[in-house]
Amino acid sequence: MKKVSFDEFGGPDVLRLVDAEEPHAGAGQVRIAVRAAGVNPVDWRIREGQILGAHPIELPSGVGLDASGVVDEVGEGVAGVEIGDAVFGEGSSTYAEFAVLSAWARIPEGLTFAEAAGYPSVVETALRIIREVGVRPGQTLLVSGASGGVGSAVLQIAHDRGITVIGTAGARNQDYLRGLGALATTYGEGWVERVRQLGQVDAALDLSGSGVIRELVALTGDPRKVISIADLGAPALGVRFSGVAGSVRDALAEAVDLISRGKLRIPVEKSYPLTEAAAAHIDSQAGHTRGRRVLII
Template sequence: MKKVSFAEFGGPDVLQLIDAEEPHAGPGRIRVAVRAAGVNPVDWRVREGQVLGAHPTELPAGVGLDAAGIVDEIGEGVDGVEVGDRVFGEGSSTYAEFAVLSAWARMPEGLTFEEAAGYPSVVETALRVIREVGVLPGQTLLVSGASGGVGSAVLQIARDRGITVIGTGGASNQDYLRGLGALATTYGEGWTERVRRLGRVDAALDLAGSGVIRELVELTGDPRRVVSIADLGAPASGVRFSGVAGSVPDALAEAARLIARGKLRIPVEKSYTLAEAAEAHIDSQAGHTRGRRVMVV
């Protein structure tokens, strides 16, 4: 089978499309014929060797955590799923023609494989950071870097819970953020004053790692009311860095419920082939994503 792999840590140029042996589903796992794989910032952080504590990596290594596809192999002890089912979920080395998943759910009706591949890690992360930052219904949450996949999910989940959301993003993404129910403003010079004019901030999330931790602490008045998923230096300011996943099966079930209720929809901004994995990582690292990027197999 074809698979994206890297034999050394480094830039996008270390990614190679290789012929590899097919993986097989062990106990408690399923294998899918991958139709699409999500492109997440953690993918290139793993490739660069940034997050070895949370993601131990033995070289050579595959790439990718999220996938949507068709079940074609079921491991021992697995029930509730059959060969031929359309599922989305999380596993390892998902930039490939076949991948083993450790958590999965049936794809909600009406989603394409490309759309479904964009949800697993994104929704798990969104649910986790909303929980960790402790924001409650009736309060206001500031989301820095709100137009990407996690931000898109946070805005919709928070609004469904009765939380007011202020989202920062580029000028071209203001209408997109408002369409997701956020009070939107641009980043750049004077952004904190623009946020203050929109209302009091009870909690804040840093989703872009753009060097705004100090300002987020000032806006909330308490570093314990700020959580980052993108700035590895955040703990130096007393801010929690969230990098360890919670229950992925629960997150997938919640994603399916929200999608079915029409409360969650994350658009696919751009799709890539496996041969374009390096380009996908370059674009992901550049930021400014609106929604999701996915690999199409």
């Protein structure tokens, strides 16, 4: 089969499309013929060799955690899924024609393979950081860098829970944030005062790593009320860096429920063929994403 791999840490140019042996489903796993793979910031952070204890790797390594596709192997001890089922979930080396998933769910009706591939890690992360930051119904959550995949999920999940959300993003994404139920404002000079004019902030999430930790602490009044998933320097300022995944299986179940109730929809901003994985990483690292980026296999 074909898969994307790298044998040294570095920039997007280290990614190669190579011939590889097909993986096979072990106990408690399923294998899918991949139709689409989600492109996540964690993918290029791992490729760069950033310290991410939840995802230790050995070189050479495949790329990708999220995928959607059709089940073609079912491992020992797996029940409730059959060959031919359309599923989405999380595994390893998903930038490939075949991939093994360790957590999965059936794709909800009305969702394409490309759309489904954008949900697993994104929804797990959104649910985890909302829980960790301790924001409650009736309170206000500030989301810095709110228009990407995780931000899109956070805004909708928080809104469904009765939490007021203030989101910051670029000028072109203001209407997008408002469409997801958020109070929106732009980043850049004067953004802190613009946020204050929108309301008192009870908790805050840094999703873009744009150097705003001090300002988020000032807005909340407490570093314990701030979580970052993008700034590795956050702990030096007393802010928790949340990089360890929780239960993806539970997150998928909640995603299916939200999608089925019409409370969660994450658009695919751009899709790429497998041969353009490096371009997808370049675009992902540049930021300013609205929704998700995916590879189509």
